[in-house]
Amino acid sequence: MSSTELTLDQRDIHFALRECLPIEKLSESELFSEFDVDTVDMMVQEGIRFAIDVVSPTRTESDREGCRMEDGRVKVPKCLHDPYKKAYELGWATMRVSQEYGGMGAPATLGLVINEALNGANLGLSMFFGLTSGAAELIDTFGSAALKKKYAAKMFQGQYTGTMCLSEPQAGSDVGAGTTSAVSEGDGVYKIKGSKCWISSGDNDLGENVIHAVLARVKGAPDGTKGLSLFVVPYTRVNDDGTLGDWNDVTVASIENKLGIHASPTAVLNLGENDNCLGWIIGEEGQGISSMFLMMNGARIYTGLIGLALGGAAYENARAYAHERVQGTHISKIRDPDAPRVSIVNHPAVRLNLINMKAKVEAMRALLYYTSFQFDLEKIAKTDDEKQSTQNMVDMLTPMCKGWCTEVGLDVVRTGIQVLGGVGYTKDFPLEQLFRDARIAPIYEGTTDIQALDLVGRKMLQNGGILFQQLMEQFSQLIAEHSDHTELGGIIKSFEGYCESLYETSMASQEVLKTRGMEGVALYATPFLMFFSSVTAGWLMIKQAVVAAEKLGQIKTEQGIGELELSAFLEENEDALFYANKIKTTRYFVDGIIPQFDALLAGGKKQNYDALDITF
Ligand SMILES: Cc1cc2nc3c(=O)[nH]c(=O)nc-3n(C[C@H](O)[C@H](O)[C@H](O)COP(=O)(O)OP(=O)(O)OC[C@H]3O[C@@H](n4cnc5c(N)ncnc54)[C@H](O)[C@@H]3O)c2cc1C
Structure with a gap:
């Protein structure tokens, strides 16, 4: 078994998506008319193939190489550049992006399935796609026409990468404790000053520019989340003709040396050390957190997906290994010295571990696909009642998707290591990396305890x-x-x-x-x-x-x-x-x-x- 090999339970994916959800309802709407069941089947197959053939060979290499700082900028592992480019060229990174921006305009459910494969193939790489789309979506939904023109298209096409800058050293779960400040210069432009930490994709050499979506407090605004506004803060300013201008006084102070997702740079960013960092407001003053909240359900469901993707990859690995590894005799012949040695899949304890993993993976898949499908149904609802009831479902199920699936996914990977025994603990098999990578999901995008309070x-x-x-x-x-x-x-x-x-x-x-x-x-x-x-x-x-x-x-x-x-x-x-x-x-x-x-x-x-x- 190669250490980078990604296998997915395509039969269960097909069953959960096509046999259990009335997916054909989507193409009856104008919005998703192009996504009939044949197209969905074809895209699922092709997307998964891309994840397996192009992305998964980078998983181990990018983990070993990691990201590094060079002259104040971040270099990501070399092997990521080609799949990053291809993911945008072929549209796998922009499935849900509207066709106006060159995306596929696909339903969230279809995007989710492909992202299950991409996350399993290399979470460090797929995080770039999610964060860039998230930041671009904020600009596209709430930003002025000028901001959209300058940033959205280039971000949706992967030319610029994007980030979400909420956290600060004293403001983690308590986002409202943020002190990064914004002082108006007129015309929607502000001087930004402060420090943001833990910023995923915070800097990199995959795109030509890094566009930060930053929460900051306009001078005089109230304390807490109510006083936060949202700004576009580019690393390099962009001129009106679309060319790159001056450096925007964004300093990449450091990147974290962390347990997992080594291919994803987690940066500390200092904004305005020279009093020359400009931010362009997205929407109105004081609307920062409500804009972020509108994107929150999607982002949290996608974080829950990490549990499924990595747990699913771990289960497939453990299942295959349990058939190959020969150890001991069947329990019914334990006293017979001549009894043949059997593969460990025959041992009841291993079988119990495997069924625990399998059942949890399939349950996560059922929950995430269903929730995502409600998300799509809300978009195409014909009546207010339908819209409200699907929205209610998404609201109710989102903390479960995020909280439960990230914890359960991690537990599944842990069990997978146990099934492999000693080799599961080594770098010869992908389980140890999956475990390290999966550990972040219950923490970021609101910890499990924060989901529970929600x-x-x-x-x-x-x-x-x-x-x-x-x-x-x-x-x-x-x-x-x-x-x-x-x-x-x-x-x-x-x-x-x-x-x-x-x-x-x-x-x-x-x-x-x-x-x-x-x-x-x-x-x-x-x-x-x-x-x-x-x-x-x-x-x-x-x-x-x-x-x-x-x-x-x-x-x-x-x-x-x-x-x-x-x-x-x-x-x-x-x-x-x-x-x-x-x-x-x-x-x-x-x-x-x-x-x-x-x-x-x-x-x-x-x-x-x-x-x-x-x-x-
Ligand atoms: C690798 C990585 C990538 C990240 N990427 C980003 C990013 O791109 N953008 C960004 O803005 N941030 C990012 N973060 C930050 C992440 O969102 C925070 O780490 C997370 O919100 C928790 O905040 P904290 O680390 O300050 O922990 P704290 O908020 O200090 O929490 C510590 C513990 O206390 C618990 N706790 C805190 N408050 C409460 C409460 N009110 N009730 C119950 N329990 C509570 C938490 O559940 C946790 O167990 C990233 C973090 C990491 C490690």
């Missing part, structure tokens, strides 16, 4: 709790429709129990609020996020299993296969095997995995508040 403190309460109610109604609908399902009735009963527990926990929080205040509710917010997300993912897995059971039933009827011949038949028929496995994976997810997350809430259920009262 879910518990905002989303659950939004519009009088309608978002929560809407999702619970979906759960109830599944239970009502399928509780007497022959194969799935048992797990649907268990699922009903989790839903009750979820409802009771959320109701009990009113009591906690009275006895222990907000502190008491916040204490178990993260375990609650993890449990709630697992139940939501379970709901989607059961929906998938219903489809799988139906399709398996059809195949069996068509081929005249009875229960007795089934296991021999499954060995010959790939589709039937896939559907049968989906049912088993879902059963295990509901019986074996949701309880893992339920257990995180045990302290809360016992009303244990020692963490608040203890002295550390």
